[in-house]
Amino acid sequence: MSSLNEPRWLDPDEMAAWRGFVAASNLLNRRLERQLKEDSGLSHQQYEILVHLSAAPGDSLRMTELADKLVTSKSGLTYQVTQLERRGLVARRSCPSDVRGVFAELTDQGREMLRQAAPGHVALVRELLIDVLTREQLAVLAEGLGEVSARLRLDETP
Amino acid sequence: MSSLNEPRWLDPDEMAAWRGFVAASNLLNRRLERQLKEDSGLSHQQYEILVHLSAAPGDSLRMTELADKLVTSKSGLTYQVTQLERRGLVARRSCPSDVRGVFAELTDQGREMLRQAAPGHVALVRELLIDVLTREQLAVLAEGLGEVSARLRLDETP
């Protein structure tokens, strides 16, 4: 029986979906990276840090929590927050209830930088992805990839 | 009029699609990277190099062409091909019709490595992405992201 040792390979449709996903992801990242760097001097990762902080209560998040949201390593976040701190866009604040804890907090300057960088970034995301897809495609994408993300986040923690 | 200076922000549905896409992409890459490294000692990028070579006529591709398929920088590819060459999985061969040209060619050992690594990788892609989605979702994803990729590849070249 072929199912014993032979894996279930991807059929053409599945392969097309997978290839499209990988290609779109890489190409999109590339473009957004360039645009943000040229336009605002920020990397995509740094921009995302500012976004997540601005969306959080008190414009601040614990380092670990922020690392989870960004899907990056803790050490990687430490590095980037230090970079942003040097540029005055983010500040570190110690946590009252836990001596080990560190809050990353958006500064006024960071908020201003985000206000300046966001329009161009959103416009490009719209041009390259959102406006290319129909309303139905967007809904399916949100639903499907939302489920994929949710599952991935689950068996990551235990 | 708000349309003069105010950008068109993403509505909740659009935001969900964009967030889902970014999160799924990052989480997926993370998992595949770990699995490949532990299972075969390959990075996802290196694995993709082997895949693209094995799918090419003569199991070989020009460096630039390969870099385009992988959506990576030429210098990045130079580095990775050198790594793979040291491990005997890939060989460089000069191009007959163009003295500057360099072919990256899959070796027998590289083919064997791919044969060994592919099943586990495909199984994980299936478990984490393909089998999570319905047939319809897969079709939409292939169609939509295929279009997105195609457009991105176009205004990259000129």
Added chain:
DNA sequence: ACACCTTCGTTCGAATTTGAACAACAGGAG
């Protein structure tokens, strides 16, 4: 109070990625 296990953020070294600069060549236009 004590040992034990987990969590928090950082540090460290190694690996990887990038863009710019480069040298060598290809492919015409004149």
Added chain:
DNA sequence: CTCCTGTTGTTCAAATTCGAACGAAGGTGT
């Protein structure tokens, strides 16, 4: 042929990323 423009792959320095190891606390059970 000769100049010009575009390509090709590599090199280089700088920036970024990751995982493992770490010190310092938190939390729990006894």
